[in-house]
Amino acid sequence: MSQNYLKVKGLSKKFGNVVALNNFSLEVARGELVTLLGPSGCGKTTALRLVAGLERQDSGTIFLESRDLTLIPAHHRNMGMVFQAYSLFPNLTVAENVAFGLQMRKVDRSARIKKAHELLDLVGLDSQSARFPHQLSGGQQQRVALARALAFEPEILLLDEPLSALDAQVRSNLREEIRRLQLSLGTTTLFVTHDQEEAMSISDRVGVMNEGRLEQIDTPDDLYNHPKNVFIANFVGLMNQVSGTKTGKSVSVFGANLKVKNEVVTDGRVLVYIRPEFVELECTESDADAKVISRLFLGSVSQVICQLNDGTIVHSLLSSRMSAEFAPGIRVKIRVNEDEVLVSNG
Amino acid sequence: MTAELLEKKPNPIANKRKRSGKEQFWLIFRYTSLTFIWFLIVMPIYVLVVNSLKGVKDVYLVNAFDLPKSLDFSAWPISWSGGDYFSAFSLGESMTRTLFFVVQSSLISAIIGSINGYVFAKWKFPGSNIVFTLFLFGMFIPYQAVMIPLVQLVTNMGVNKSIYVLVMAHVIYGIPICTLIFRNYYASIPDELIEAGLVDKASRIRIYRSIILPLSLPAFVVVLIWQFTSAWNDFLFAIFLTGGSPKLSVATTTLNFITGSSNQVFYGLNMTASLIVSLPTLVVYIFLGRYFLRGLLSGSLKG
Secondary structure: OOOOOEEEEEEEEEEOOEEEEEEEEEEEOOOOEEEEEOOOOOOHHHHHHHHHOOOOOOEEEEEEOOEEOOOOOHHHOOEEEEOOOOOOOOOOOHHHHHHHHHHHOOOOHHHHHHHHHHHHHHOOOHHHOOOOHHHOOHHHHHHHHHHHHHHOOOOEEEEEOOOOOOOHHHHHHHHHHHHHHHHHHOOEEEEEEOOHHHHHHHOOEEEEEEOOEEEEEEOHHHHHHOOOOHHHHHHOOOOEEEEEEEEOOEEEEOOEEEEEOOOOOOOEEEEEEEOHHHEEEEEOOOOOOEEEEEEEEOOOEEEEEEEEOOOOEEEEEEEHHHHOOOOOOOEEEEEEOOOEEEEEEO | OHHHHHHHOOOHHHHOOOOOHHHHHHHHHHHHHHHHHHHHHHHHHHHHHHHHOEOOOOOOHHHOOOOOOOOEOOHHHHHHHOOOOOOOOOHHHHHHHHHHHHHHHHHHHHHHHHHHHHHHHHOOOOOHHHHHHHHHHHHHOOHHHHHHHHHHHHHHHOOOOOHHHHHHHHHHHHHHHHHHHHHHHHHOOOHHHHHHHHHOOOOHHHHHHHHHHHHOHHHHHHHHHHHHHHHHHOOHHHHHHOOOOOOOOHHHHHHHHHHOOOOOOOHHHHHHHHHHHHHHHHHHHHHHHHHHHHHHHOOOOOO
C-alpha cells in the first residue's frame, strides 16, 4: 500500500509555552484507517485538528496527494469530521443535519435528500430522519454525526474520540460499525483515541504519541509484539517490569539469559519488560520466585497475579484450564518464554 | 399489623425541630423586611390604580391613599385622547409613536448586538478582547455626561425633533449591553458546533445564519425586553434630543400632563396617564418574564 495519500511533515504547534505537537510527521495511504493513540495531552487531537484545518500550525506542511493544504481553511479542505460530543445542529432534523454539508456544496435538494436517506439507511437510522438530535440516544446521535461526515464523500474522514462519550456496549457496536463503513466506502480515515482496545481492534496502523511526538507507527500486531521503546511497551497492552542484570547483549532474569533488543542501556541492574503471555508458572516449594496472590478468570484465559519476594507484581496470562492449579497462596517458579526483551535502566 | 404500621408512620409535626430564639428572631426579621420591601414596591402601584378610578377632579393629596367611593372611569378616555384638558397631548397618539420608535430601536440594537456577540464569542480576531472591553465602557458612560455634545451633534445634523434621533440614540446606547448579553449567550454554545459547520463547508456568516441565529431566541427575548423597557421608559433622550416636544414620546407627553396646565393639577388624569403608559412594559414582563430570566442566566449556568 503506497502511503502517500495524506502526507503530514514536520508539524509543530505551541499553545503559549506549552508544546502540543513537536515535529510530527505521518503518511497515510488511500483507504487506510490510521489511529493516533496516546495518553491525554500527548497532542493527538491537536494533530487531527491541524489536519482538519481547525488550528493553524506553527511550522510544517500538510499535503493531500499533490495538493498543499497547509494554508487552506477548514471549509475548503473537504474533510469530514466526527466530534466527541456529537456536535449535531440542534435546530435541524436528523436528515437536515446529514444533508447540511451537501447543501453547502450546492447539491440540489432532491439529490441531497436522497443521499441523506442513503447514509441514514447505512447507519440504520433512516426511520429517525424527521427527528431532532435531542430526541435520539447518544449512540444514535453519533451515528448521525458519522452519516453527516460521510455524506459529501470526504477525501479524509477525521474521528476525534467519537466513542468516548458512549457506554461500553454501544461503544463496542459503533466501533465495529465505523470499521465496516470505512471498509465498504474505502474512506481514508484518521482516528484519534486514548482507548487501546479501540485502536488495536479497528485500525490498519496505529501511531502511538507521547509529548507531542509520534513514537511509533505500525500495525497493531507489530506495535504489541515489537514495541520500539519502553514507553510503547508500557503503554500498549499489559507489561511486566521486573528486575534483571544486564551484561553486554544479554540480560539475566528468573535464571534465564535473554537477548536485549535495545542496546543503549548500560550494564548492571536493569528493568526487564515481559508480556504476561510469556510468563510461565510452575508450582514449587523449594526454589520459588513468587507467591500467587490472585487469579482473574477472563473466559478462555485467566490472569494469574503473583508477587515476587521483593514485592514486585508479575502478571501471567494462561489458558483457564492450565491456570486452575494456581490458587492464591501457592508458591511458584517463573519461566520466561521469550528470546528477546526490552530493558531500561532501573 | 395495620395498627403497627399506622403507629410507625412518621409524624412530621413531631419531627420538626424547635427553632432557637435567635433563629426565631431572624425569621421574623426576614419576613418583616420582605413585607416592608413589598409594601414599598406595591404602594405606588396602589396609588396609581385607586386614583385612576376616582375620575378627573376627585383626587387630592389628602385622599390619595383612600379607596374610591365609587368606580369612576372618566379619567381613562380623557387621558387617552387629551380631551378638553390637554387637547394638544393625546396619549394614544404618543404611545403609538413611541411604540414605533421603541420597536425599531429594540430590533436594530438586538440584531447588531447579536452579530457583535457572535464575533466576540466565536469569531475572534487579534485584539478582539480589547475591542470588547471598549464596547463595555459604553455601558458605564452616564447619559448626562454626553448629553450636551450629543444635543449639539443632532442639532448640527438637523435631525433633532425627529423620532429617528431617538431610534439612533437608543440603538447606539443599547449596543454595549446587547453585545454583552449575546456574547455571554454564544459563549455557552460549544465551539465544536461552529467547527462542525466549518468542516461541512459553511462559511462563518452562513454558520451564524443557519445555526447560531436559530439558537438565539432566548437571548433575543432578553435583549428585546431590556431594550423595549429602557427605551419606553427613557426620559432624558426624549426631552433633550427632541427639544422636549410633547408629542414625540410617552415620557414627554406624560410630563406635560403633569406640568401642562398652569391653573390646576389634575391628579386623577396624571395617575391614569402614568398607569396607561406603564401598561406595555408590564404586559411585556408578564408574558415574557420567564424567558427573560432563563435567557439572562443561560450564559452563566452550565446546561
